Amino acid sequence: MTLDEQDKAIIAELQRDGRTPYAAIAEAVGLSETAVRKRVMRLTDSGVMQIVAVTDPTQLGFARQAMIGIRVSGPLEPVAQALAALPEVDYVVITAGSFDVLAEVVCESDAHLLALVSDRIRGISGVRETDTLMYLKLQQQTYAWGVR
Amino acid sequence: MTLDEQDKAIIAELQRDGRTPYAAIAEAVGLSETAVRKRVMRLTDSGVMQIVAVTDPTQLGFARQAMIGIRVSGPLEPVAQALAALPEVDYVVITAGSFDVLAEVVCESDAHLLALVSDRIRGISGVRETDTLMYLKLQQQTYAWGVR
DNA sequence: AGTGAAACGACCGTAGA
DNA sequence: TCTACGGTCGTTTCACT
Numbered sequence: 161m162t163l164d165e166q167d168k169a170i171i172a173e174l175q176r177d178g179r180t181p182y183a184a185i186a187e188a189v190g191l192s193e194t195a196v197r198k199r200v201m202r203l204t205d206s207g208v209m210q211i212v213a214v215t216d217p218t219q220l221g222f223a224r225q226a227m228i229g230i231r232v233s234g235p236l237e238p239v240a241q242a243l244a245a246l247p248e249v250d251y252v253v254i255t256a257g258s259f260d261v262l263a264e265v266v267c268e269s270d271a272h273l274l275a276l277v278s279d280r281i282r283g284i285s286g287v288r289e290t291d292t293l294m295y296l297k298l299q300q301q302t303y304a305w306g307v308r
Numbered sequence: 309m310t311l312d313e314q315d316k317a318i319i320a321e322l323q324r325d326g327r328t329p330y331a332a333i334a335e336a337v338g339l340s341e342t343a344v345r346k347r348v349m350r351l352t353d354s355g356v357m358q359i360v361a362v363t364d365p366t367q368l369g370f371a372r373q374a375m376i377g378i379r380v381s382g383p384l385e386p387v388a389q390a391l392a393a394l395p396e397v398d399y400v401v402i403t404a405g406s407f408d409v410l411a412e413v414v415c416e417s418d419a420h421l422l423a424l425v426s427d428r429i430r431g432i433s434g435v436r437e438t439d440t441l442m443y444l445k446l447q448q449q450t451y452a453w454g455v456r
Numbered sequence: 457a458g459t460g461a462a463a464c465g466a467c468c469g470t471a472g473a
Numbered sequence: 474t475c476t477a478c479g480g481t482c483g484t485t486t487c488a489c490t
Binding site: 457458459460461462463464465466467468469470471472473 | 479480481485486
C-alpha cells in the first residue's frame with residue numbers, strides 16, 4: 161500500500177494521541193471528518209497501522225533492559241519461539257549476521273536479569289552462546305516508521 | 309507507580325484496540341465509565357502508558373530491516389544522536405557489551421540498506437566499526453511490557 | 457444533517473492515612 | 474481532616490447513517 165501526504169498527516173496526528181477525535185484530525189489535515197474516518201479504517205483494516213496502548217517499563221519498576229544476542233546450533237525457529245514464550249522477552253527477531261537471534265528483555269533488577277539469562281535463556285535447547293548488551297540509555301524509539 | 313489488576317485489565321483492553329470506548333472497557337473490567345476514564349488519564353499523564361498509532365513497515369514497502377551494532381571511538385551520545393537523526397533509524401540505544409550502540413533501521417531494499425550503512429552511518433564521526441544484522445523473521449513484538 | 461452514543465466536568469460519597 | 478478514588482448526572486461533543 162502507498163501512503164499519500166494526507167495519510168501520513170493522519171498517522172502523525174494519531175501518533176501524538178491515538179484517541180484524537182476524527183473531527184480534530186480532519187481540521188488538522190484539511191479533509192472532512194468522514195474522509196478521515198474512512199482513511200483510518202482503511203489503514204487499520206489493511207494492517208498498515210494499529211492504534212494501541214504502549215507501556216513504559218522504566219515507569220513500572222523494570223529498571224534493567226538488555227538485548228541478548230544469541231548464537232544457536234541447529235534450527236533457529238524453535239529457539240526463537242522458546243524465547244518469545246518467556247514473559248520478560250518483549251522482542252524476538254531472527255537475523256543473519258554475527259548473531260542468529262536477538263531478544264530484548266525487560267527485568268526488574270540485575271539479579272533478575274542474571275537469573276533470566278543464566279537459568280532460563282541459556283537452558284533453552286539449541287542456545288549455544290549468549291551476549292548480553294545491557295541498556296545504558298534508550299536514545300530514541302519511534303512507532304511510526306516510514307511516516308516522518 | 310504500581311498497577312493493580314484493574315489497571316492491567318484496562319491496559320490489556322487498550323492494547324487490543326486503543327480506541328475502545330470507556331463504557332466498553334468499564335463493562336469488561338467492572339468499573340464505571342468515569343472511573344475508567346480517570347484511570348486512563350492517570351496512566352497516560354504519569355507516562356506509564358501511551359495510546360499511539362503504530363505502523364508496520366513491511367506493509368509499506370520497507371522490506372529490509374536490520375539491527376546495526378556499532379563500535380564507537382570516543383563519546384557515545386553524539387553518535388547516538390546522529391544516528392537518531394537519520395530518517396531510516398527508528399530505534400537507538402546505548403549499551404554496555406560487545407557493541408556500544410544499537411540502531412534498528414528500516415529500508416526499502418538491499419541497495420537502500422547498503423547506501424545507508426556504507427555512506428551515512430559509517431560516515432558519522434566516531435563510528436569505528438559496524439555489524440549489520442539483517443532481519444530474517446520478526447518473531448515477536450510486544451508493546452505492553454509488564455502487563456501480561 | 458440528524459440521531460444515538462460517547463466523552464467530559466462538576467459534584468458528592470466513602471474509605472483509609 | 475485531608476487525600477485518593479469511585480459513582481451519578483447533566484451537558485457537550487462525537488460517530489455514524
